Amino acid sequence: MTDTKYSLDEIRLRLNELDDQLLQLLSERRRFSIEVAKSKVETSKPVRDASREQQLLVKLINNGKDKYQLDAPYITKIFHTIIEDSVLLQQNYLQNLANPQQSRKPLARVAFLGSKGSYSHLASREFFSRKNTELIELNCDQFKEVIKTVESGHADYGVLPIENTSSGSINEVFDLLQHTTLHIVGELTQPIDHCLVATKDIQLEKIKTLYSHPQPHQQCSEFLSRLSGVVLESCASTADAMQKVQELARDDVAAIGHASSGKLYGLQSIQSDIANQTENHTRFIIVARKPVEVSTQIPAKTTFIMSTSQEAGSLVETLLVLQRYDINMTKLESRPIMGNPWEEMFYVDVEAHKDSESMQLATQELIKITKYLKVLGCYPIDNVKPVIPDLNA
Amino acid sequence: MTDTKYSLDEIRLRLNELDDQLLQLLSERRRFSIEVAKSKVETSKPVRDASREQQLLVKLINNGKDKYQLDAPYITKIFHTIIEDSVLLQQNYLQNLANPQQSRKPLARVAFLGSKGSYSHLASREFFSRKNTELIELNCDQFKEVIKTVESGHADYGVLPIENTSSGSINEVFDLLQHTTLHIVGELTQPIDHCLVATKDIQLEKIKTLYSHPQPHQQCSEFLSRLSGVVLESCASTADAMQKVQELARDDVAAIGHASSGKLYGLQSIQSDIANQTENHTRFIIVARKPVEVSTQIPAKTTFIMSTSQEAGSLVETLLVLQRYDINMTKLESRPIMGNPWEEMFYVDVEAHKDSESMQLATQELIKITKYLKVLGCYPIDNVKPVIPDLNA
Numbered sequence: 149m150t151d152t153k154y155s156l157d158e159i160r161l162r163l164n165e166l167d168d169q170l171l172q173l174l175s176e177r178r179r180f181s182i183e184v185a186k187s188k189v190e191t192s193k194p195v196r197d198a199s200r201e202q203q204l205l206v207k208l209i210n211n212g213k214d215k216y217q218l219d220a221p222y223i224t225k226i227f228h229t230i231i232e233d234s235v236l237l238q239q240n241y242l243q244n245l246a247n248p249q250q251s252r253k254p255l256a257r258v259a260f261l262g263s264k265g266s267y268s269h270l271a272s273r274e275f276f277s278r279k280n281t282e283l284i285e286l287n288c289d290q291f292k293e294v295i296k297t298v299e300s301g302h303a304d305y306g307v308l309p310i311e312n313t314s315s316g317s318i319n320e321v322f323d324l325l326q327h328t329t330l331h332i333v334g335e336l337t338q339p340i341d342h343c344l345v346a347t348k349d350i351q352l353e354k355i356k357t358l359y360s361h362p363q364p365h366q367q368c369s370e371f372l373s374r375l376s377g378v379v380l381e382s383c384a385s386t387a388d389a390m391q392k393v394q395e396l397a398r399d400d401v402a403a404i405g406h407a408s409s410g411k412l413y414g415l416q417s418i419q420s421d422i423a424n425q426t427e428n429h430t431r432f433i434i435v436a437r438k439p440v441e442v443s444t445q446i447p448a449k450t451t452f453i454m455s456t457s458q459e460a461g462s463l464v465e466t467l468l469v470l471q472r473y474d475i476n477m478t479k480l481e482s483r484p485i486m487g488n489p490w491e492e493m494f495y496v497d498v499e500a501h502k503d504s505e506s507m508q509l510a511t512q513e514l515i516k517i518t519k520y521l522k523v524l525g526c527y528p529i530d531n532v533k534p535v536i537p538d539l540n541a
Numbered sequence: 542m543t544d545t546k547y548s549l550d551e552i553r554l555r556l557n558e559l560d561d562q563l564l565q566l567l568s569e570r571r572r573f574s575i576e577v578a579k580s581k582v583e584t585s586k587p588v589r590d591a592s593r594e595q596q597l598l599v600k601l602i603n604n605g606k607d608k609y610q611l612d613a614p615y616i617t618k619i620f621h622t623i624i625e626d627s628v629l630l631q632q633n634y635l636q637n638l639a640n641p642q643q644s645r646k647p648l649a650r651v652a653f654l655g656s657k658g659s660y661s662h663l664a665s666r667e668f669f670s671r672k673n674t675e676l677i678e679l680n681c682d683q684f685k686e687v688i689k690t691v692e693s694g695h696a697d698y699g700v701l702p703i704e705n706t707s708s709g710s711i712n713e714v715f716d717l718l719q720h721t722t723l724h725i726v727g728e729l730t731q732p733i734d735h736c737l738v739a740t741k742d743i744q745l746e747k748i749k750t751l752y753s754h755p756q757p758h759q760q761c762s763e764f765l766s767r768l769s770g771v772v773l774e775s776c777a778s779t780a781d782a783m784q785k786v787q788e789l790a791r792d793d794v795a796a797i798g799h800a801s802s803g804k805l806y807g808l809q810s811i812q813s814d815i816a817n818q819t820e821n822h823t824r825f826i827i828v829a830r831k832p833v834e835v836s837t838q839i840p841a842k843t844t845f846i847m848s849t850s851q852e853a854g855s856l857v858e859t860l861l862v863l864q865r866y867d868i869n870m871t872k873l874e875s876r877p878i879m880g881n882p883w884e885e886m887f888y889v890d891v892e893a894h895k896d897s898e899s900m901q902l903a904t905q906e907l908i909k910i911t912k913y914l915k916v917l918g919c920y921p922i923d924n925v926k927p928v929i930p931d932l933n934a
Binding site: 154155156159160162163166167168169170171172173174175176177178180181183184187191204208211212215216217218219220221222223225226227229230233274277278351352353374376407408411417419420464467468471472474476477480533536538 | 547548549552553555556559560561562563564565566567568569570571573574576577580584597601604605608609610611612613614615616618619620622623626667670671744745746767769800801804810812813814857860861864865867869870873926929931
């Protein structure tokens with residue numbers, strides 16, 4: 149670049165051209181990622197190859213520095229996103245091959261809790277948008293209704309929140325899973341980003357009434373304690389709260405909700421990140437009547453429930469089985485068994501394909517030492533763990 | 542793309558070419574971002590223009606969909622990173638103009654707690670790498686020593702952790718800030734990602750001794766409770782723990798630390814994400830003898846301390862002043878005043894430039910109603926808030 153002065157319009161025109169070229173390259177890169185997946189179908193190699201990703205990233209960082217004056221953190225961040233996308237795309241391709249029936253359905257009926265803009269609604273949209281599936285959305289009032297709607301065949305899938313980083317596990321869903329015939333076919337972890345939304349960009353001190361579900365209220369208590377003279381009104385859901393604000397169409401009311409949800413109700417975010425704990429995620433599971441086939445080439449999670457004998461140490465014994473087979477447990481949760489107050493049901497998530505050799509052997513051993521064991525599902529792991537570039541190698 | 546089969550080597554060659562083109566475009570885009578900053582010097586417009594960013598993102602998403610079959614979440618993620626980089630680059634350019642003396646120093650002496658690979662060390666490197674500054678690193682044993690090293694002129698900057706999402710505020714640092722003549726000149730928020738690191742990729746059950754600082758121990762208690770028969774040994778810091786494992790060079794020992802730090806000690810991560818709370822961030826402040834000039838075109842934060850009278854409601858009165866001037870408070874922390882057990886010192890962070898009209902007016906009012914007020918610093922806000930694309934507009 150010479151020292152010639154560009155006008156802001158000229159610069160923006162050039163930036164637009166560059167951005168369009170970026171999109172084109174990203175699109176072409178995706179097509180070749182699918183080619184990689186195709187070649188892996190034949191070789192049965194796993195989708196992820198940590199040493200190759202490591203190599204690729206280090207080469208990109210070195211090239212970026214030497215040839216293009218780009219720094220390592222920037223390149224790492226951009227290519228973590230690109231690699232994540234490529235991995236998910238390849239997994240999706242292999243999953244479609246493994247589940248030819250589902251992949252031929254471009255339309256799915258999905259049941260979830262709450263109305264338009266609820267966190268479950270946003271999660272449903274995100275999960276199926278990755279699969280290029282159009283949705284028919286079925287709003288339910290209760291978790292139980294979500295399960296029933298799928299069990300009865302009125303919906304193909306149900307989306308249920310299962311745990312939240314700030315408020316913990318959602319016990320009701322765990323208890324329902326004990327008795328359903330449905331299978332877990334997927335998972336999704338979603339950031340819960342509480343914002344204050346209103347009909348227009350009003351000042352905080354103007355707010356007289358704030359509508360919200362009690363849980364977000366509690367999760368934003370520190371921020372709310374700083375608002376003086378505001379009346380807090382409880383609603384059945386964050387979506388209801390936003391609908392209320394939309395209907396009132398006044399400039400002295402606001403609701404707590406996600407910025408994207410607010411937009412569905414024509415509301416705008418007047419203050420973001422208002423939660424006490426700024427990092428807040430909810431994990432959702434997707435349930436269906438039929439289990440999903442998981443390609444052995446992609447990282448899988450298996451969820452099972454079990455009850456052990458009441459002898460001391462019997463739980464530890466089961467965990468030692470998993471450890472012996474080098475199976476990583478990502479979650480362990482215990483819930484009382486309904487109608488049997490002295491026994492506990494354990495919910496276990498492991499990072500393993502249910503058909504892998506180690507998992508098969510572990511399951512055989514577990515069956516011997518537990519009173520009850522049932523696999524709730526085996527499904528692709530939602531998050532793509534980024535490779536940390538080793539720049540000293 | 543036709544149906545011709547590509548060999549995996551051919552595909553990878555093509556992917557490499559595409560990645561190189563991506564780097565080239567990102568580099569060119571950066572040069573034009575600097576041109577935008579140059580043009581803004583003359584117009585005095587703020588660096589961020591939310592409505593233009595919104596427009597840009599929506600256009601990219603629409604183009605990406607129509608022309609290139611790319612989905613909105615992917616484009617949003619990639620361009621959030623690109624926009625963030627562009628904003629930081631422009632801010633840096635304007636900050637260098639506002640601080641000509643500092644910007645001419647390509648070398649800085651930085652004091653921080655702990656040795657090679659401590660979280661403070663990683664934070665120092667990241668903060669100054671963004672500024673293209675080479676570092677002379679000065680390891681300190683105590684927070685007090687960090688402050689003294691800068692006050693005495695032996696270091697140009699000090700890097701201090703101030704709060705952590707899982708363990709809260711770091712009181713010792715707050716207390717030191719009450720009595721120092723140093724100014725806060727910057728901030729940095731860093732993810733704390735605890736991993737298990739070892740000399741080679743050993744199985745978890747092989748580990749006999751685990752070295753760690755007590756805080757990571759506590760933050761990873763759930764994971765550690767699942768390891769049986771492991772002896773936990775305390776060290777003065779995570780860095781010391783990793784050094785110990787490096788020196789022992791045995792395959793039955795491991796340490797808790799950051800994967801990048803582990804690499805500085807030739808260790809590899811054998812298990813990542815082992816903290817109870819998976820989202821864990823530490824906020825660091827950067828202190829120096831001279832305050833930094835913050836361009837009024839970029840988002841700034843001001844930190845001040847104050848003590849109020851002991852009358853009931855006097856704190857609330859000060860907060861109402863901030864609210865009246867529409868100044869957003871991002872942090873409020875109280876600490877006892879040393880030697881004066883009945884009074885409290887309040888630490889306040891606000892999203893405002895200290896020289897802005899509203900902040901000037903608010904400060905004048907606050908001085909009248911507080912017993913003591915001192916501005917610790919005004920500095921650029923570290924994180925670039927992403928624009929949420931409004932696809933319904």
